[in-house]
């Protein structure tokens with residue numbers, strides 16, 4: 137992490153502000169701008185933690201902040217320790233300790249043994265610009281807290297970032313949810329990440345969510361989630377174009393809109409619209425796209441040189457081929473709409489299930505007409521598998537949606553996400 141101080145700006149500043157607010161400090165608005173209030177909060181945090189109170193986040197202060205960002209610390213058992221005392225000291229609960237350390241016997245703690253201590257706070261922040269780095273740190277934090285989670289990689293992006301998947305459950309009914317094919321639609325990433333956190337917590341504690349028995353779902357179904365299909369594009373819109381980006385010159389040419397990447401860029405880092413890069417009427421779409429001026433790399437709608445030309449879409453298609461998904465959800469923003477069909481190929485139950493999704497979310501159920509529904513992920517899934525596949529457009533407004541819409545979006549979609557795993 138770079139050194140942060142008064143005047144610094146960026147997604148990393150925002151993340152630290154969100155953390156300080158979460159643990160009881162007042163950094164001012166969580167806006168990614170390191171101003172006077174943030175500086176004062178850092179000074180107070182430093183005083184409380186025996187650090188030099190200079191208001192600058194350098195390596196020493198960061199080393200104290202990092203476990204809090206991850207949501208857990210590693211603790212070495214001392215003579216006379218009990219889980220109860222450790223829980224008190226860290227403002228956490230004995231149950232959280234036991235969940236995170238399934239191989240530790242609470243009655244027989246061994247001196248020198250290292251255990252994971254989850255803090256009492258949640259891991260996934262839903263009030264910040266949600267970057268790839270944030271997601272990876274949150275996944276690490278969740279995996280430490282909930283060691284029953286399976287985490288893996290479905291492939292790599294053009295720039296080598298992992299297309300990380302998280303697996304919930306062990307049942308035979310496999311479903312697949314993915315988010316953020318489109319860069320500006322990154323709000324779908326914290327949506328899926330928060331769902332993973334809440335689902336894991338409920339599974340560990342044996343509680344229900346909205347009347348759904350989570351341990352029952354765990355045994356009946358397996359939910360695979362790739363929260364971020366397009367990490368390179370999201371990095372571009374949230375962190376800006378870095379001079380060491382290997383596509384630096386091309387990207388400046390490809391973005392011929394006169395507007396910043398943060399307002400227009402939906403594609404991957406090679407200017408390919410990943411949700412027009414699947415093999416479902418791809419040739420037809422390509423011709424139409426050329427006529428409409430989308431025949432070359434750009435911010436949106438360019439379908440690439442051939443179907444699955446991009447490592448991201450290829451990885452998602454391969455991941456799908458390597459499993460046996462009964463149903464898929466592809467999360468996008470915006471419109472509060474659920475699309476359920478492709479060329480009338482969807483099976484009869486797809487509309488019935490779509491109506492249930494519409495009921496629990498309040499979103500409109502719709503069919504796409506024209507080229508919007510060519511060469512997308514759900515189009516390809518419906519065409520190749522004749523099983524239920526949905527594009528869900530969350531939220532309302534202009535992309536990127538403000539993160540202030542998050543709570544409404546989560547509330548609209550939580551039951552849908554549960555229902556889709558057992559319907």
Ligand SMILES: [Zn+2]
Pocket residue numbers: 317318321411468469
């Ligand atoms: Zn989209």
